[in-house]
Amino acid sequence: MVRRFTLIVLIAAAAVFSAQAEVRFSIRYHDKNIYYPGDNIYLKITMSNPVDSDISDLTFYLADNPLESFGFYQRSLTGEPMPPAQGFTASLSNKGAYRVIHLAKGQELSININLKEWLDLRTPGQYRLTGLFYPRMRGRNVGSIQADSVLDLTLMPKTDNRWEDELDIQVRTALIRRDLDPVSIVKETLESRRDSHYNRAALYLDLESLSRISSMADSPETLEKSLNEGDWNTIPGFENAVTSLKFISAQVFSHEASVRIKADYNPYGESFSRELRFYLHNPDGYWQIRRVEALSETDMDPVSYGQVNLNPPEVITELLNAVQRGDWEMALRYLDISYLIRNQQEYQDKWKDMSAGEHERALDDYRNKLISGRLEEEDKPLKDISDWKITRVSYTETEASVIVENSTNHQTAKGPLVEISEYTFRLLKPAIPGGRWQVSRYDTAIRRR
Known part of the structure; x- marks a missing residue:
């Protein structure tokens, strides 16, 4: 019976030992990779059995105390090693419990650890961090597996400013x-x-x-x-x-x-x-x-959002000010772009045959491109607004017209040329409590060059 038990233990140990060459071990930062002295530095460490492995059932030991299963050494760019954390050596003197882990092909096991438990992280500088995994836990003449990548670690100096x-x-x-x-x-x-x-x-x-x-x-x-x-x-x-x-x-x-x-x-x-x-x-x-x-x-x-209870000329003022500073998100709160989109060459002939969902997607695509700056300059509305003034206003309870005179300077071979154009803005206000004025369309005419 004793001989049989000894044989089983030796076979199990041999299985773990043979797994060392097959287990894949990796380390990476859990959330970031720039720190200051004294910060907690969390790493995600992963043991995996690759799909192309020759071992169908990868077996190793994993201690309840991660210090017994993993190691780290860290060196500065000049090769100077970083000392271990205070109490690190003492914590290894008492061996604790462990578990036997089995990983089939394609499986992996990950845990998060705090690097401060291994290393003294109080000195600012730039370092290279190497991780080690001990499939049979730490001990004399016990092999280890090095992580498949080395991490760069920067500890920024603490200064008042x-x-x-x-x-x-x-x-x-x-x-x-x-x-x-x-x-x-x-x-x-x-x-x-x-x-x-x-x-x-x-x-x-x-x-x-x-x-x-x-x-x-x-x-x-x-x-x-x-x-x-x-x-x-x-x-x-x-x-x-x-x-x-x-x-x-x-x-x-x-x-x-x-x-x-x-x-x-x-x-x-x-x-x-x-x-x-x-x-x-x-x-x-x-x-x-x-x-x-x-x-x-x-x-x-x-x-x-934006200003409330504006009258038609105030709406035009807010709209054109937003256009001039490139604040299209605010501008589109006062400008209904439906008229612009359905009159684009792409949609002129098919807009009436498109579904409501297709209409909405076309509007959203144009709106998102305009706001994010991905729309070509020539496709932007009111792109020629420069030096403008309101010249005439008329409105009822639900409809309004605001005329704006706009001056634009052009450089020509004969010198500066001032172009005077007229914008006619049509506004609508829903006949409901809290309804707000919005530009439904606008027309442009060149009056003088």
Whole structure:
């Protein structure tokens, strides 16, 4: 009986030993790869049995204490090793329980660990991190498997003003590589602003879009400088640090997204809440906040945002000001583009035969391209608006006409040429409580060159 039991143990040990050459071991960062001394650094470590493996049932031991199954060594770019974490050696003196793991072909097992339990992470610098897996746990003359990749780790130095400086390109690239979704982008931006980590808070802001609609910043560079210095009054919802956040809703499409949240504040002991809607897009391959709006109680859908109770000339003024600063999201709240779309050459002959769903998709495609800047300049509405003034207004309870004279300067071989054109805007107002004026169509005529 003793000999038989010994034989079974030896066979099991041999199976584990033979698995060493077959198990695939990988490490990667769980959420990000830029840190500061003392930060928790979480890694996702994975053991897998490849589909093309010769072993149908891969077997190894996994200790309840991960320190007994995994190891890490880290060296600076000059080859200097990083010391182990305090208490690391002592924690290995008492062997604990373990489990026998079986993985069939194509299966894998992943766990998350905190690197601080292995290494002393208090010294800033740039390092190379190598992971080791011990299929038979740590011990004398026990083999290990090295991870299939080596990770770069940057520990940024802690300085009093590090959040006031523009992030260098390596840090920006590393943070952007995390590929956060729109909700996570909004959450991290608000929390970084709360913690006075101003350069991190500005990372996912589309400064060009935000500066265009800001009355307090004349360029992206000016806006970024004021944000890094702690002046966030130009962006709704960021004037004060949030105390808590509540997610309400989100819509995410291929290139556009909107996120709605409720934010709580407590500046100077005064508690209040605000609902915010964030508009995001991803022109550079990652999500960026291009607009933030503070909502009132009546703001239940995008159509209802903006100025309320405007008369027809005020609507035209808001519309043309938005067009001139490139704020198409605001412009489309006053301009119904249905007339423009159905008269495009692509749809002129088939619009009446298209379904309501096809109409909506055509409108959404044009609207999204216009807002995200992907529409050709010649296809944009009101593209020639330059120096304009309202010359005549007439309206009833539900219909209106506003005529605008527009001057445009053209450079010719004979010198500057001023073109005078006339825009006639037709507006409609639904005969319902709370109905708002909107431009249903407009016509253009050149009066003088």
